[in-house]
Amino acid sequence: MTIHAGRPTVRALQPSLIRKLANAAMGRADVIPLWFGEPDKPTPEFIRQAAKDAIDEGQTFYQPNLGIIELRAALAEYTNGLYGTSFSEDNIGVTPSGMSALAVALQCIVADGAAVVLPSPVWPNLPAAAEILGAEILRVSLRPSDGLWTLDLDELFAACPPHTGALLVNSPNNPTGWMLEDGEQQQIIDFCRERDIWLIADEVYNRIVYDCDCAPSFADKVTDADKYLIVNSFSKSWAMTGWRLGWLTAPASLIDTLAAVSEFNFSCIFAPTQIAGITALQDGEAFVSAARARYRAARDLIMSEFAELPRVCFPLPRAAFYAFFAVDGVADSYSFAEKVLAECGVGLAPGAAFGPQGEGYLRLCYAAELPLLERALRRMRPLLA
Numbered sequence: 001m002t003i004h005a006g007r008p009t010v011r012a013l014q015p016s017l018i019r020k021l022a023n024a025a026m027g028r029a030d031v032i033p034l035w036f037g038e039p040d041k042p043t044p045e046f047i048r049q050a051a052k053d054a055i056d057e058g059q060t061f062y063q064p065n066l067g068i069i070e071l072r073a074a075l076a077e078y079t080n081g082l083y084g085t086s087f088s089e090d091n092i093g094v095t096p097s098g099m100s101a102l103a104v105a106l107q108c109i110v111a112d113g114a115a116v117v118l119p120s121p122v123w124p125n126l127p128a129a130a131e132i133l134g135a136e137i138l139r140v141s142l143r144p145s146d147g148l149w150t151l152d153l154d155e156l157f158a159a160c161p162p163h164t165g166a167l168l169v170n171s172p173n174n175p176t177g178w179m180l181e182d183g184e185q186q187q188i189i190d191f192c193r194e195r196d197i198w199l200i201a202d203e204v205y206n207r208i209v210y211d212c213d214c215a216p217s218f219a220d221k222v223t224d225a226d227k228y229l230i231v232n233s234f235s236k237s238w239a240m241t242g243w244r245l246g247w248l249t250a251p252a253s254l255i256d257t258l259a260a261v262s263e264f265n266f267s268c269i270f271a272p273t274q275i276a277g278i279t280a281l282q283d284g285e286a287f288v289s290a291a292r293a294r295y296r297a298a299r300d301l302i303m304s305e306f307a308e309l310p311r312v313c314f315p316l317p318r319a320a321f322y323a324f325f326a327v328d329g330v331a332d333s334y335s336f337a338e339k340v341l342a343e344c345g346v347g348l349a350p351g352a353a354f355g356p357q358g359e360g361y362l363r364l365c366y367a368a369e370l371p372l373l374e375r376a377l378r379r380m381r382p383l384l385a
Helices: 017-024 045-056 069-083 099-111 125-132 153-158 183-197 251-265 271-283 285-307 335-342 370-384
Strands: 092-095 117-121 136-141 141-143 148-149 164-170 198-202 226-232 245-251 322-327 361-365
Touching: 017 335, 045 271, 069 245, 069 271, 092 099, 092 153, 092 251, 099 125, 099 164, 099 198, 099 226, 099 251, 117 125, 125 136, 125 164, 125 335, 136 153, 164 183, 183 198, 183 285, 285 322, 285 370, 335 361, 335 370
Parallel strands: 117 136, 117 164, 164 198, 198 226
Antiparallel strands: 092 245, 141 148, 226 245, 322 361
16 A cells, blocks of 8 residues: 655654644543634624624635735735834735745745744744745754843854845744844844845734733844845734734735735735734724733742742743743653643643744643633642642
8 A cells, every 4th residue: 555645854743742742632622722822802893893894895815915905005004103114014924824825935935955043942933834835944043041031142143054045033922032132133134134135023922921011023124135024914913813914024025925925925915804804903902901901910829829939940931821831850852841740731842843942841822811820720720849
């Protein structure tokens, strides 16, 4: 019997350890599921209504590859308002999810055999999207220092061999909540200019940040002459994970290439979804602010609880909505997550899912109501104490 298993590169991809753990507990009503990274609230009604109205109006036809011009213009205006930039719709490509934005970005610029260098631990889909294209993945460790996650930029730059095709930087970071400062971003873009390397910046969590209104962005540091692609998404900031709507910010000279690659990947995005996105941008600031305050209260609750547990090491997340913590004596994060699931009925993501640098850690998504988190923490306390 002939077995057709696909390309060796694809066969070698590690299946999602988060999905593996979650699938084993599907249907268990007693489990508190904190493994996936999404808000617990449904998309706000005013956003949902905009999509319903568009459907009722019959907006169900094919759309432009890069998105409707109204959404592209709204995204440029939104970014300009946050960062004082001067982007136009000619810098914006709309995609069906931030993940698609990343995949399209990589397809545009990464050749087979090129190196892609990225800080890690990191959401596994980022390196996997580059691996699928035949890229060599080189990871540079984020490390806890003085209660915060940090990145040594000299180590990052030294890790870039001559065949580096791209630096892929996820800040704010999933799973750690680490965040680059403005000055660090400037050093990175300066390095990319000097080495003629593409920068891909995943800024999906740029509105879920606790010390300011928005995270530092490469958007206000690049010029149209730079080689950059900035990935973003509606999923986290506006609780639109299931809608699958994202976007890319890029040099205007790359837009025709983005359009061509988009055509051969997904063709276009459902018009009512795009109209919902416009509504989110124009009317969603109050929701974003309220959600951020809720996540900060959840983070502070977990910090307070973990501070009473000497075995737990929990560097402060400055952004995103994850507690990425280590437990003294735990070396195998997947086995420990299985134990937490079996004995406590709490679903956590194993740190090993986020690369070798994440082993020994667990990720808890705290985009949930405080009573639910309190119940989860009570359940886990005997295993963490």
